[in-house]
Amino acid sequence: MREVTPKKIMEMKGREKITMITAYDYPSALLADKAGFDIVFVGDSLGMVVYGDENTLNVTMEQMVFHTRAVAKAVKRALVLADMPFGSYEVSVEEGVKNAIKLIQAGADAVKIEGGADHEKLVRKLVRMGIPVMGHTGLTPQRYLRLGGYRIMGGTDEEVEEIIRDAKALERAGAFAVVLEFVYADVAKMVTEEVSIPTIGIGAGPWVDGQVLVWHDVLGLIDFSPPFAKRYANLKEEVLKAISEFRREVKEGKFPGKEHYWTRG
Numbered sequence: 163m164r165e166v167t168p169k170k171i172m173e174m175k176g177r178e179k180i181t182m183i184t185a186y187d188y189p190s191a192l193l194a195d196k197a198g199f200d201i202v203f204v205g206d207s208l209g210m211v212v213y214g215d216e217n218t219l220n221v222t223m224e225q226m227v228f229h230t231r232a233v234a235k236a237v238k239r240a241l242v243l244a245d246m247p248f249g250s251y252e253v254s255v256e257e258g259v260k261n262a263i264k265l266i267q268a269g270a271d272a273v274k275i276e277g278g279a280d281h282e283k284l285v286r287k288l289v290r291m292g293i294p295v296m297g298h299t300g301l302t303p304q305r306y307l308r309l310g311g312y313r314i315m316g317g318t319d320e321e322v323e324e325i326i327r328d329a330k331a332l333e334r335a336g337a338f339a340v341v342l343e344f345v346y347a348d349v350a351k352m353v354t355e356e357v358s359i360p361t362i363g364i365g366a367g368p369w370v371d372g373q374v375l376v377w378h379d380v381l382g383l384i385d386f387s388p389p390f391a392k393r394y395a396n397l398k399e400e401v402l403k404a405i406s407e408f409r410r411e412v413k414e415g416k417f418p419g420k421e422h423y424w425t426r427g
């Protein structure tokens with residue numbers, strides 16, 4: 163078992179900020195673990211940042227299992243969390259259970275489900291089976307079509323009530339934490355104060371128990387990032403520079419140089 167457990171994450175509430183970052187492959191997961199993140203998270207955002215889709219709706223269990231396997235091989239210390247993709251848990255509790263097992267067998271320590279009140283039964287069942295669950299409310303990207311895009315949530319009384327209802331349902335069902343995505347910071351603060359489980363924010367302001375961002379946003383590997391993401395590097399430029407130099411050296415006959423090839427005599 164890895165060092166960071168759901169129990170440890172729960173104990174961090176109000177004591178120490180929880181840090182979480184996405185990773186989708188082996189080399190990035192190695193670095194996330196080395197950097198000391200508490201949670202390394204295989205998000206279904208991989209459909210967009212790795213596979214180039216315009217939303218997360220086409221991500222399959224097969225994709226999640228393969229990427230979870232790669233990440234799990236790299237991570238020794240952090241808790242490895244995997245998203246349940248769209249369609250993998252909505253049809254029935256039974257299907258949700260079967261698919262959660264697949265992610266655990268691929269090496270995840272816990273799974274994340276979008277929604278709260280709608281999946282209370284599934285969360286309770288998984289927790290009783292021994293599969294730790296993180297919930298996710300506020301902006302839930304799997305409702306992209308109904309929402310008509312990605313926008314901030316909690317602007318109406320109904321939306322605020324739904325977010326609170328979800329968080330409380332998750333707490334009641336035994337979830338060990340909940341992601342609050344793109345909600346007004348004062349709403350996130352209220353939720354954080356009203357539930358005993360840690361809240362992990364993304365675009366939810368500072369008054370939450372932890373923060374998560376997407377790998378490609380942090381590193382500046384893509385053109386379009388959400389307005390709440392902070393870019394800590396501009397790797398897109400770095401990568402472009404490096405591969406362009408490789409290309410130029412081939413064209414100019416400069417690569418490979420003596421140290422990169424062998425002759426028999």
Ligand SMILES: Nc1nc(=O)c2c([nH]1)NC[C@@H]1CN(c3ccc(C(=O)N[C@@H](CCC(=O)O)C(=O)O)cc3)CN21
Pocket residue numbers: 207210211218303311312313314344364375376378379386387388389391
């Ligand atoms: N790279 C990346 N980072 C993320 O944080 C992320 C993803 N992808 N994919 C899955 C979800 C979707 N997220 C997003 C994506 C875009 C906006 C965004 O651009 N919102 C704008 C425009 C909304 C509109 O189209 O009207 C805004 O100002 O609210 C917000 C959250 C967060 N998640």
Ligand SMILES: CC(C)C(=O)C(=O)O
Pocket residue numbers: 184204205206207208245341343364374376
């Ligand atoms: C944005 C985070 C919370 C997520 O669910 C993902 O990356 O898939």
Ligand SMILES: [Mg+2]
Pocket residue numbers: 205206207245303
């Ligand atoms: Mg997700």
